[in-house]
Amino acid sequence: MPTVADLIISRLVEVGVKTLVGMPGGGSNLDLVEAAGRAGLPFVLSHTETAGALIASAQAELTGRPGACLATLGPGVSSLVNGAAHARLDRVPLMLLTDSMPASGRDTYQHQRLDHAALLAPVTKASFTIDADRADEIFTRALALASAPPPGPVHVDLAPDVSRKHAATFNRPSPAGRGDGGEAGGEARKFLAGARCPLVIAGLGARDTCDADAVRTLCENHGIPALVTYKAKGVIPDEHPLFGGVFTHGALERPLVEAADVIIGVGLDPIEFLPRPWDYRAPCVALSRWPLEQSHLPIAASLTGDLPNTLREIDEWLPKGTDWRADDILAHARRQRTALHVTATGGWAPWRAVEAAARAVGPDMQVTVDAGAHMFPIMALWPARRPRQVLISNGLSTMGFALPAAIGAALTDRTRRVLALTGDGGLLMCLAELGTAARERLKVTVIVFNDRSLSLIRIKQERLGYPAAGMSLDGVDWQAAAATFGVPAWRARNDDEMARGLKDASAAEGPALIEAVIDPGSYPETLRAVRG
Numbered sequence: 001m002p003t004v005a006d007l008i009i010s011r012l013v014e015v016g017v018k019t020l021v022g023m024p025g026g027g028s029n030l031d032l033v034e035a036a037g038r039a040g041l042p043f044v045l046s047h048t049e050t051a052g053a054l055i056a057s058a059q060a061e062l063t064g065r066p067g068a069c070l071a072t073l074g075p076g077v078s079s080l081v082n083g084a085a086h087a088r089l090d091r092v093p094l095m096l097l098t099d100s101m102p103a104s105g106r107d108t109y110q111h112q113r114l115d116h117a118a119l120l121a122p123v124t125k126a127s128f129t130i131d132a133d134r135a136d137e138i139f140t141r142a143l144a145l146a147s148a149p150p151p152g153p154v155h156v157d158l159a160p161d162v163s164r165k166h167a168a169t170f171n172r173p174s175p176a177g178r179g180d181g182g183e184a185g186g187e188a189r190k191f192l193a194g195a196r197c198p199l200v201i202a203g204l205g206a207r208d209t210c211d212a213d214a215v216r217t218l219c220e221n222h223g224i225p226a227l228v229t230y231k232a233k234g235v236i237p238d239e240h241p242l243f244g245g246v247f248t249h250g251a252l253e254r255p256l257v258e259a260a261d262v263i264i265g266v267g268l269d270p271i272e273f274l275p276r277p278w279d280y281r282a283p284c285v286a287l288s289r290w291p292l293e294q295s296h297l298p299i300a301a302s303l304t305g306d307l308p309n310t311l312r313e314i315d316e317w318l319p320k321g322t323d324w325r326a327d328d329i330l331a332h333a334r335r336q337r338t339a340l341h342v343t344a345t346g347g348w349a350p351w352r353a354v355e356a357a358a359r360a361v362g363p364d365m366q367v368t369v370d371a372g373a374h375m376f377p378i379m380a381l382w383p384a385r386r387p388r389q390v391l392i393s394n395g396l397s398t399m400g401f402a403l404p405a406a407i408g409a410a411l412t413d414r415t416r417r418v419l420a421l422t423g424d425g426g427l428l429m430c431l432a433e434l435g436t437a438a439r440e441r442l443k444v445t446v447i448v449f450n451d452r453s454l455s456l457i458r459i460k461q462e463r464l465g466y467p468a469a470g471m472s473l474d475g476v477d478w479q480a481a482a483a484t485f486g487v488p489a490w491r492a493r494n495d496d497e498m499a500r501g502l503k504d505a506s507a508a509e510g511p512a513l514i515e516a517v518i519d520p521g522s523y524p525e526t527l528r529a530v531r532g
Helices: 004-014 027-039 049-063 075-079 081-089 116-123 132-147 186-193 209-222 254-258 307-315 326-338 350-361 375-381 402-412 424-429 433-439 455-463 478-484 495-506 520-531
Strands: 020-023 043-045 067-071 094-099 126-129 153-158 198-202 226-228 243-246 262-266 284-288 301-304 366-369 390-392 418-423 444-450 489-492 512-517
Touching: 004 027, 004 132, 004 153, 020 027, 020 049, 027 043, 027 067, 027 094, 043 433, 049 067, 049 075, 049 081, 049 094, 049 390, 049 402, 049 433, 067 075, 075 081, 075 094, 075 116, 081 094, 081 116, 081 153, 094 132, 116 126, 116 153, 126 132, 132 153, 186 262, 186 284, 186 301, 186 307, 198 209, 198 254, 209 307, 243 326, 243 375, 254 326, 262 307, 284 307, 301 307, 326 375, 350 375, 350 418, 350 444, 350 495, 350 520, 366 375, 366 402, 375 390, 375 520, 402 418, 402 424, 402 433, 402 444, 418 424, 424 444, 444 495, 455 520, 478 489, 478 512, 489 495, 495 512
Parallel strands: 020 043, 020 067, 067 094, 094 153, 126 153, 198 226, 198 262, 226 243, 262 284, 284 301, 366 390, 366 418, 418 444, 444 512, 489 512
Antiparallel strands: none
């Protein structure tokens, strides 16, 4: 008879999990790895638990199916917290499978003993402990909860004296629902029917292909401009004539938002915004798959349910024409981009490195982006054509995201190269994962923006009048670091060297690294342009 570990793995395969990832200990972790091997589910060893969760999260974002990672008890679970927090705040369905004390020693032994559920409670939707007699029921509930709107991480504790027992049933799980397409309210219709300058802001809840198609159709039918959050890059392609730019709740997009008389938030989640008061006067009509539990965004009317159906419904309420001028929309998007063209005083400007890389790899490359100062020119200037083409941690905005996320993307499709854009500080946090990419022979190219400091934190120091102390990252030989893992590396100090490096990297059988030596002198002005 199959064991409980077999049952869990079979359930993961059924819902579309592509890879089991993590840093295992002993106990039930090894039972799950063994069961995965029997079931044909690949296991990939990460070098940290956090990276394992980020790798699995990236797979979940790209496939729309849950990701799955494992960690051992005690220190493994405590190291999992950052990855779980990313999944929680970025609305990612993720199964966190952790080992635990055997039942016979749960109340006796103190070594490595932590209350896993209490530790993970703030960053998960729920925790479950698998009971051998009810393993199928419990794990099915846990899986369904991870995908239920809003999606998020669910923790499952599994003891070795449970994982090795025989499982009694193999009932198929019920598929998670996608919302019940709630009824449209009269308030929403009132605001939309009289709109002359409606504006769409698309967020992380509108990244399914069908959502993006419906958003574009609505905008094209009425000539409505659209802004996208970082997570929603590509919902409206950057090259689209109605693309108005990126929305962060900062300064760069403010003129367009202030010109709107109604804001239509499609899948918009305030977890993506900068934490500052909302002071726009236009009423906001929120369209979402799940009720928004928040107090940041003042919502005049809310429609909850299936987004394509809701968008088709409001299409009939909006006026056939608007007062927006096509030239004005294009001009605003152009101003957003040119505002990032800040001259560097002593070297290669970050935005030039970004545009050189984008030209070299073309518009269809899958990209992952780390948190840091380099993020601002990347997210404003990198062209995206489809949802989820650019992955970034924005709800949590954690450093150390880009490389693990690129590994997750490359594991999803081993035939296509993935580009990870990261700062030197972010890459140092997860450098060992270059070894993961090399061991798996993944087509991941890492561009590390080497400005030799934690530039964003240094800017904040200076704004507070503090000495710019303690943020230096001088002395890292990135080519030597890459060579440690057998990864070829190049250095780029200008546009031509970037183009040559990316061309050579594309021919590598596995991962590659390019050190972009940039001048951080333009970052303070860039930050002022974006955030005010």
